[in-house]
Amino acid sequence: MSEKEALFSKKNLKLLTDPLNDSNPITVQVLGICSALAVTAQLKPAVVMAISVTAVVAFANVIISLLRNTIPNRIRIIVQLVVIAALVILVDQVLKAYVYDVSKQLSVFVGLIITNCILMGRLEAFALGNKPWQSFLDGIGNGAGYAAILIIVGFFRELFGSGSIWGYRIVPESWYIANGGFYENNGMMILPPMALIVVGVIIWVQRSRNRKLIEN
Amino acid sequence: MENLINIFVKSIFIENMIFAYFLGMCSYLAVSKSVKTATGLGLAVVFVLAITIPVNYLLENYVLTEGALSWISPSLASVDLSFLSFIMFIAVIASMVQLVEMVVEKFAPVLYNQLGIFLPLIAVNCAILGGALFMQQKAFVNVAEATVYGIGSGIGWFLAIVGIAAIRERIQYSQIPAPLRGLGITFIVTGLMGIAFMGFMGIKL
DSSP states (O other): OTTTSOTTOHHHHHHHHGGGTTTOTTTTSOOSHHHHHHTTTSHHHHHHHHHHHHHHHHHHHHHHHHHTTTSOGGGHHHHHHHHHHHHHHHHHHHHHHHOHHHHHHHTHHHHGGGGOHHHHHHHHHTGGGSOHHHHHHHHHHHHHHHHHHHHHHHHHHHHHHHSEETTEEOSOGGGBGGGTSSBOOOGGGGSHHHHHHHHHHHHHHHHHHSGGGOOO | OHHHHHHHHIIIIITOHHHHHOTTHHHHHHSTTSHHHHHHHHHHHHHHHHHHHHHHHHHIIIIISTTGGGGTOGGGTTOOOGGGHHHHHHHHHHHHHHHHHHHHHHHOHHHHHHHTTHHHHGGGOHHHHHHHHHHHHHTOSSHHHHHHHHHHHHHHHHHHHHHHHHHHHHHTTSOOOGGGTTHHHHHHHHHHHHHHHGGGGGOOO
16 A cells, blocks of 8 residues: 555655644754754854754654564663664764864764654654654654754844854944944854744744644 | 862852853753652652762763773773763753662652652753763862862752742742743743852852
């Protein structure tokens, strides 16, 4: 039956698009908050982190889904951790080789992808009970939902905190008070607590537009 | 001694796991609805960090870093296994958590019932692995420093989760805009607590 099902049938597409809004991993499922907040002071590390997490979720989902009928239930957590840890080591080595400066900036947070709850959450909730292709789509979808939040938060924090985007200056130098202008960067934005407040505001905006997500 | 106290205070207040690094956020948000469960989870985290950090420290310094294996035979001095540190740390954490769970179940059934589901979940709490990775970065000189760091960061996490749980219990009776209820307001309150904790940053130790 699954052979006849189109690769991008409606059901499969839903797997891909749902996590962008209705079941966003960060703002709805509350998974993977730690890294989302810590790496978003600038846009570039946020994007690198988002890509790394998406890759790890997608492939971990596929591997666990392939193994799902052979893993004994009692030791599944450790099997999942081993698969994830192996993938994260690969990602870490690739980052160190090709984007060393970003890898330095991310410091321990690359390693912390291992304990990123998105991974365990999706493996437990989806990959253990579904076919590889669906699991792959689910991984990509959740990675993209995670990426969306990271990019929004990183964009605003870098814009207001450093006056630049992706390292390029947006606010002209001549506007700054130091150069006789009127503008000053908001130093609060690059400090950790503001990340929480920015995410809080994103949740607020999302839930006012999508009222079925409101909690009582 | 002075050095140990410095590390202790620093890891609780200045480098607080939650407010400075956002580690262990997921369980922090999920389990902070009542002070009682928050206390249970907080204690479990202190406990596990106090055990896993020194164990990982020994592993790091006697097995993984370059030259660490020279205590077996001098010919192994050039072996560098540090790329394996993630997988080793997480294996140690997962197995220590399992061990702690069995010991607690056997010798303190009351505590075991209180901690319940939280104990196994701690294996995937980023605060634990994060603690191990920061320990690796900070390069402590001996195991006592690493232990104190583990206990300190556990207590910091404990304080943060009990604090937010108390606030959330009170906030239930407040008029909050509907879309902000629950998760949204918790984020903002945590942000404000984080700003308050930043006051400690000025302390030079």
